[in-house]
Amino acid sequence: MAMMARTIRNSASRRTMMMSRPIFGLRSMSSWWKNVEPAPKDPILGVTEAFLADPSPDKVNVGVVSLSLSLDLTDGAYRDDNGKPVVLDCVREAERRIAGTSFMEYLPMGGSVKMVEETLKLAYGDNSEFIKDKRIAAVQSLSGTGACRLFADFQTRFNPGSQIYIPVPTWSNHHNIWRDAQVPQKTYHYYHPETKGLDFKGLMDDVKNAPEGSFFLLHACAHNPTGVDPTEEQWREISQLFKAKNHFAFFDMAYQGFASGDPARDAKSIRIFLEDGHHIGISQSYAKNMGLYGQRVGCLSVLCENEKQAVTVKSQLQQLARPMYSNPPLHGAQIVSTILGDPELKSLWLKEVKIMADRIIGMRTTLRESLEKLGSPLSWEHVTKQIGMFCYSGLTPEQVDRLTSEYHIYMTRNGRISMAGVTTGNVGYLANAIHEVTKSS
Amino acid sequence: MKTNDFSSSTSPSDRRIGALFRHLTAGTDADRVSSVFASPTSGGAGGSVFAHLVQAPEDAILGVTIAYNKDPSPIKLNLGVGAYRTEEGKPLVLNVVRKAEQQLINDRSRIKEYLPIVGLVEFNKLSAKLILGADSPAIRENRVTTVECLSGTGSLRVGGEFLARHYHQKTIYIPQPTWGNHPKIFTLAGLSVKTYRYYDPSTRGLNFQGLLEDLGAAPQGSIVLLHACAHNPTGVDPTLEQWEQIRKLMRSKGLMPFFDSAYQGFASGSLDTDAKPIRMFVADGGELLVAQSYAKNMGLYGERVGALSIVCKAADVAGRVESQLKLVIRPMYSNPPIHGASIVAVILRDRNLFNEWTLELKAMADRIISMRKQLFEALRARGTPGDWTHIIKQIGMFTFTGLNPAQVSYMTKEYHIYMTSDGRISMAGLSSKTVPHLADAIHAVVTKAL
Numbered sequence: 001m002a003m004m005a006r007t008i009r010n011s012a013s014r015r016t017m018m019m020s021r022p023i024f025g026l027r028s029m030s031s032w033w034k035n036v037e038p039a040p041k042d043p044i045l046g047v048t049e050a051f052l053a054d055p056s057p058d059k060v061n062v063g064v065v066s067l068s069l070s071l072d073l074t075d076g077a078y079r080d081d082n083g084k085p086v087v088l089d090c091v092r093e094a095e096r097r098i099a100g101t102s103f104m105e106y107l108p109m110g111g112s113v114k115m116v117e118e119t120l121k122l123a124y125g126d127n128s129e130f131i132k133d134k135r136i137a138a139v140q141s142l143s144g145t146g147a148c149r150l151f152a153d154f155q156t157r158f159n160p161g162s163q164i165y166i167p168v169p170t171w172s173n174h175h176n177i178w179r180d181a182q183v184p185q186k187t188y189h190y191y192h193p194e195t196k197g198l199d200f201k202g203l204m205d206d207v208k209n210a211p212e213g214s215f216f217l218l219h220a221c222a223h224n225p226t227g228v229d230p231t232e233e234q235w236r237e238i239s240q241l242f243k244a245k246n247h248f249a250f251f252d253m254a255y256q257g258f259a260s261g262d263p264a265r266d267a268k269s270i271r272i273f274l275e276d277g278h279h280i281g282i283s284q285s286y287a288k289n290m291g292l293y294g295q296r297v298g299c300l301s302v303l304c305e306n307e308k309q310a311v312t313v314k315s316q317l318q319q320l321a322r323p324m325y326s327n328p329p330l331h332g333a334q335i336v337s338t339i340l341g342d343p344e345l346k347s348l349w350l351k352e353v354k355i356m357a358d359r360i361i362g363m364r365t366t367l368r369e370s371l372e373k374l375g376s377p378l379s380w381e382h383v384t385k386q387i388g389m390f391c392y393s394g395l396t397p398e399q400v401d402r403l404t405s406e407y408h409i410y411m412t413r414n415g416r417i418s419m420a421g422v423t424t425g426n427v428g429y430l431a432n433a434i435h436e437v438t439k440s441s
Numbered sequence: 442m443k444t445n446d447f448s449s450s451t452s453p454s455d456r457r458i459g460a461l462f463r464h465l466t467a468g469t470d471a472d473r474v475s476s477v478f479a480s481p482t483s484g485g486a487g488g489s490v491f492a493h494l495v496q497a498p499e500d501a502i503l504g505v506t507i508a509y510n511k512d513p514s515p516i517k518l519n520l521g522v523g524a525y526r527t528e529e530g531k532p533l534v535l536n537v538v539r540k541a542e543q544q545l546i547n548d549r550s551r552i553k554e555y556l557p558i559v560g561l562v563e564f565n566k567l568s569a570k571l572i573l574g575a576d577s578p579a580i581r582e583n584r585v586t587t588v589e590c591l592s593g594t595g596s597l598r599v600g601g602e603f604l605a606r607h608y609h610q611k612t613i614y615i616p617q618p619t620w621g622n623h624p625k626i627f628t629l630a631g632l633s634v635k636t637y638r639y640y641d642p643s644t645r646g647l648n649f650q651g652l653l654e655d656l657g658a659a660p661q662g663s664i665v666l667l668h669a670c671a672h673n674p675t676g677v678d679p680t681l682e683q684w685e686q687i688r689k690l691m692r693s694k695g696l697m698p699f700f701d702s703a704y705q706g707f708a709s710g711s712l713d714t715d716a717k718p719i720r721m722f723v724a725d726g727g728e729l730l731v732a733q734s735y736a737k738n739m740g741l742y743g744e745r746v747g748a749l750s751i752v753c754k755a756a757d758v759a760g761r762v763e764s765q766l767k768l769v770i771r772p773m774y775s776n777p778p779i780h781g782a783s784i785v786a787v788i789l790r791d792r793n794l795f796n797e798w799t800l801e802l803k804a805m806a807d808r809i810i811s812m813r814k815q816l817f818e819a820l821r822a823r824g825t826p827g828d829w830t831h832i833i834k835q836i837g838m839f840t841f842t843g844l845n846p847a848q849v850s851y852m853t854k855e856y857h858i859y860m861t862s863d864g865r866i867s868m869a870g871l872s873s874k875t876v877p878h879l880a881d882a883i884h885a886v887v888t889k890a891l
Contacts, residue, residue: 077555142773145774176768287555294554294780296779304491312494316496319497323598324591325595327745329745331781
């Protein structure tokens with residue numbers, strides 16, 4: 001894996017003696033910020049810092065994968081089979097067309113209309129009646145994070161007193177987002193550690209016991225961090241129960257196309273809810289499925305009763321965006337519009353997404369088979385049952401620590417492996433190491 | 442306090458409705474809200490949980506362009522939004538930006554993955570140098586923390602949220618008048634917003650006495666928003682002597698300066714001149730915040746490029762401050778956009794591109810200054826009654842004409858000239874060809890006694 005040497009900023013090296021110098025016109029020497037506490041280390045970022053400090057040539061980082069430019073990651077980033085980050089060909093071509101032509105003027109507060117139109121088609125369907133009837137309030141957002149945050153702010157403003165039900169576990173930033181929006185949080189059962197699959201009964205019980213009209217956060221596909229998704233049948237049951245309880249479903253869809261390789265299939269959960277008549281909200285991100293991570297491009301949509309309401313809701317979403325960033329960034333939206341608006345480029349994109357998804361699915365299979373061949377006493381069925389970027393391996397924190405100290409393999413201590421970091425070149429080593437630390441289980 | 446705002450009700454849903462009602466009517470015409478009714482989260486069979494929403498009012502500034510676009514007249518003139526226009530009335534992409542774009546495109550090894558939460562590190566360092574000066578003691582002593590944000594708006598919001606969480610005083614004083622988005626940004630950030638006197642309508646200049654009185658009366662430690670240069674919307678800036686007095690007063694009361702720098706280089710044509718007020722505050726060793734935008738001075742409007750810098754008394758403090766800024770940013774948008782910041786970094790790091798940029802910047806500033814002179818001369822030539830020297834005394838993109846809403850309305854109706862109702866015109870929207878038309882219109886409304 002190509003690695004650029006990074007100088008990690010070390011707070012100790014930045015300490016300097018407080019300069020004593022004559023200060024003109026100041027009342028006191030002390031800083032207003034002296035009571036500011038250092039923030040806790042990010043649980044994912046810390047992994048990368050340790051990885052980069054490790055001198056072993058065999059080291060494999062399956063905790064956090066996007067290492068070439070950034071130390072910070074809330075999600076993994078895709079790698080090809082050489083362990084290299086990838087810029088999609090369709091993206092390169094789109095950027096080539098855009099360069100030198102754009103006037104870079106402000107987008108409207110709601111973002112690029114063209115980009116939003118194309119994005120809604122992906123989630124709601126090309127021929128969606130809701131799009132035709134203009135019932136969807138939608139704005140361009142700062143990737144998935146920005147969409148979730150706008151919705152959380154919207155929820156707190158227009159449904160004060162409402163809570164959000166969040167699955168256990170979930171992407172850690174979900175908690176931060178709704179907390180900063182001042183929406184109280186509750187959790188619902190999701191992951192079943194014994195089966196390394198879905199705790200369907202626990203989930204349904206929690207949905208049933210929640211007060212009528214509660215707000216729920218659902219991962220549309222490729223649940224992060226577990227990779228565990230409900231089956232289609234289970235989604236139908238969940239939808240029916242939601243109907244009975246009048247709950248509001250907010251879907252975070254960060255991996256459409258990336259999970260199964262087929263965007264329509266990955267949106268199935270959403271389509272089921274739409275068929276059943278729910279008025280849902282959706283956060284969409286192009287970070288992974290178009291590899292546009294750093295461009296921060298996504299979309300927040302809210303399905304309304306009618307066009308008038310959609311116009312109203314959109315106007316209020318814009319009121320939340322204006323004092324946050326005024327209007328969203330142009331470049332990523334231009335890339336998306338260019339690709340999705342051109343049949344050839346769109347077709348190329350769909351191919352490239354499938355290649356990425358297939359590579360990961362292939363690595364899951366290889367990892368599982370390797371472990372089985374090594375004669376592991378444990379079941380590794382979950383490696384291929386789980387879907388998307390991540391695998392919740394079931395390794396204990398102690399086993400993870402051994403992987404790090406003895407084999408220089410880095411992952412988050414909850415045992416989450418970013419499959420995107422696994423390649424044909426390192427899967428054997430990974431399987432062997434996992435076997436070594438688990439064979440006496 | 443309205444008697445029907447339910448705030449003292451014992452019923453939780455009534456109190457929630459009260460909160461919603463107060464929110465909807467705050468700062469808007471109360472009669473825009475036709476009715477507020479109870480609609481708890483359960484939408485009923487198929488109903489929406491958001492059925493109770495009313496439509497938000499149009500943004501006042503952006504609404505001007507919308508109206509302009511609808512106007513079929515061939516002589517219409519848009520003096521609303523503050524985006525630069527050339528003599529031909531066209532938007533402008535700087536040559537250095539085009540060169541930077543090409544450089545980025547041609548570098549196939551560039552990977553556009555997530556930036557760190559703090560943004561593009563090289564961009565941050567270069568931005569701090571740009572605003573504080575390459576030789577700034579604060580930079581040398583590692584006392585500055587800089588984070589890439591979404592243009593000026595984003596920088597102000599992140600700074601405001603940080604202050605609301607960690608600063609002991611939760612009130613920010615903003616000038617009267619100021620950019621319409623300022624109060625919303627700081628309110629949503631969690632600060633309480635008060636104003637200080639700034640513009641004097643009788644002189645169309647600075648109400649310096651009022652400013653000093655109001656800042657002098659502010660509680661110890663209050664935050665004060667300062668426009669670094671080219672005050673928006675008035676174009677009225679303090680002189681350097683006045684800035685020095687402001688600085689002394691603020692430091693004596695421990696008032697925290699929060700600079701909004703949206704026009705560095707664009708106001709006078711010189712980057713250093715336009716940053717002087719900020720550098721004066723840094724030179725006394727004290728702390729401050731500064732929000733930088735590259736929207737106008739690099740023409741990167743839609744790419745949303747900016748930076749928030751916090752100058753601290755000590756390096757270890759700066760480090761902790763940065764860690765807390767990250768906690769504000771991550772739940773908002775995780776990490777900032779890469780494209781615009783990359784363009785800026787390419788330009789600022791390259792001596793030739795940087796120099797070329799300063800020339801293009803000066804050309805934009807000079808064209809605006811020239812428009813001011815031409816408009817002033819045109820009014821003088823027509824013998825338009827009144828003192829119009831403020832047109833050439835004010836600085837930056839905007840001129841506060843002193844016209845009232847009735848006059849503005851007349852100019853729009855009869856002359857198809859579009860501006861915000863406070864009489865603010867964007868000089869960038871003028872050209873030598875259109876100055877006469879504007880001068881005619883001003884002459885007409887002023888002599889009409891509207």
